[in-house]
Amino acid sequence: MRTTSVNHFILETLQDSQTHLNAHQVYEQVRQRLPSLNPSTVYRALERLALAGKISVSDMGCGAVVYEAVGGCRHHHLVCHGCGAVITLGDDLVRGWFAQVEAGHHFQVATNHLVLFGYCEACRQKGEGQEQSLWEA
Amino acid sequence: MRTTSVNHFILETLQDSQTHLNAHQVYEQVRQRLPSLNPSTVYRALERLALAGKISVSDMGCGAVVYEAVGGCRHHHLVCHGCGAVITLGDDLVRGWFAQVEAGHHFQVATNHLVLFGYCEACRQKGEGQEQSLWEA
DNA sequence: AATTATAATGCAAATAATTGCAATTGCAAA
DNA sequence: TTTGCAATTGCAATTATTTGCATTATAATT
Ligand SMILES: [Zn+2]
Ligand SMILES: [Zn+2]
Ligand SMILES: [Zn+2]
Ligand SMILES: [Zn+2]
Numbered sequence: 001m002r003t004t005s006v007n008h009f010i011l012e013t014l015q016d017s018q019t020h021l022n023a024h025q026v027y028e029q030v031r032q033r034l035p036s037l038n039p040s041t042v043y044r045a046l047e048r049l050a051l052a053g054k055i056s057v058s059d060m061g062c063g064a065v066v067y068e069a070v071g072g073c074r075h076h077h078l079v080c081h082g083c084g085a086v087i088t089l090g091d092d093l094v095r096g097w098f099a100q101v102e103a104g105h106h107f108q109v110a111t112n113h114l115v116l117f118g119y120c121e122a123c124r125q126k127g128e129g130q131e132q133s134l135w136e137a
Numbered sequence: 138m139r140t141t142s143v144n145h146f147i148l149e150t151l152q153d154s155q156t157h158l159n160a161h162q163v164y165e166q167v168r169q170r171l172p173s174l175n176p177s178t179v180y181r182a183l184e185r186l187a188l189a190g191k192i193s194v195s196d197m198g199c200g201a202v203v204y205e206a207v208g209g210c211r212h213h214h215l216v217c218h219g220c221g222a223v224i225t226l227g228d229d230l231v232r233g234w235f236a237q238v239e240a241g242h243h244f245q246v247a248t249n250h251l252v253l254f255g256y257c258e259a260c261r262q263k264g265e266g267q268e269q270s271l272w273e274a
Numbered sequence: 275a276a277t278t279a280t281a282a283t284g285c286a287a288a289t290a291a292t293t294g295c296a297a298t299t300g301c302a303a304a
Numbered sequence: 305t306t307t308g309c310a311a312t313t314g315c316a317a318t319t320a321t322t323t324g325c326a327t328t329a330t331a332a333t334t
Contacts, residue, residue: 004283036283041284093238098253109255110218116238118239118246118248139299174314177313177314177316178313180291182312182313
């Protein structure tokens with residue numbers, strides 16, 4: 001990966017924001033410094049940075065895929081299908097399990113920002129996620 | 138969820154194919170029985186079936202999201218970034234870990250087809266996934 | 275500094291997926 | 305059955321993302 005200004009600015013933007021940004025948000029930020037920037041350049045740079053392990057790429061149910069800088073303390077998330085709540089999961093529990101998977105399958109896991117969907121306590125009590133239908137087997 | 142023919146045919150298509158199909162493939166299949174079918178109807182029906190837990194939705198790195206019927210024996214996958222190899226992971230190891238996550242966070246995990254990316258043994262030996270850059274901290 | 279090979283970019287076009295809205299349909303209550 | 309409501313659909317427009325190709329820029333080599 002070459003040291004282009006786009007790579008640099010995107011990484012800087014994600015590191016500074018410390019949150020999940022979608023491609024358009026990254027584009028708008030970086031465009032302030034590189035006015036001639038093209039959206040497809042951003043998509044390609046994001047893909048590059050992700051493959052290099054410098055950022056994470058995740059579908060968190062927000063319509064567009066979101067990106068985040070992968071810093072010293074990794075983390076993961078639980079996202080509620082009912083209310084959209086995002087719970088952060090430390091890396092300890094995840095790393096340990098990944099190690100098990102790796103050991104059992106001769107495979108090196110690179111996923112650096114796992115997102116699991118489900119239902120939070122509040123939504124579960126409201127009955128969310130209990131959809132039934134006439135089709136049940 | 139109502140018992141519409143679209144819901145029925147989509148579910149049947151996915152159950153019969155026993156593989157991962159993308160939205161366009163599902164559309165083509167079902168359209169043979171419902172010629173006036175519209176793609177957006179398929180997307181919406183797929184979303185519905187997924188929310189009801191009858192099918193899984195996953196990005197397996199094929200460009201388009203893929204869907205699969207969730208049958209009796211659940212499974213998950215490891216996908217190699219280097220060569221695209223897809224390794225199937227039984228549900229036992231996954232279910233156990235999900236239970237841990239659920240217990241620790243008052244959250245009911247609904248993810249029914251987990252996909253982890255990484256590098257297979259062969260690609261690891263070829264040096265894939267070892268990309269370095271001039272930027273290393 | 276000039277040359278070369280290849281990675282990165284811009285642009286336009288293609289593909290994938292979502293959304294608003296009016297018309298239709300399934301389902302259940304009357 | 306008939307009626308009424310809400311879920312579902314088609315269609316067009318919008319948004320999100322990818323891709324082909326010609327051009328430009330980076331970094332190594334001469
Ligand atoms: Zn995060
Ligand atoms: Zn919730
Ligand atoms: Zn599968
Ligand atoms: Zn591989």
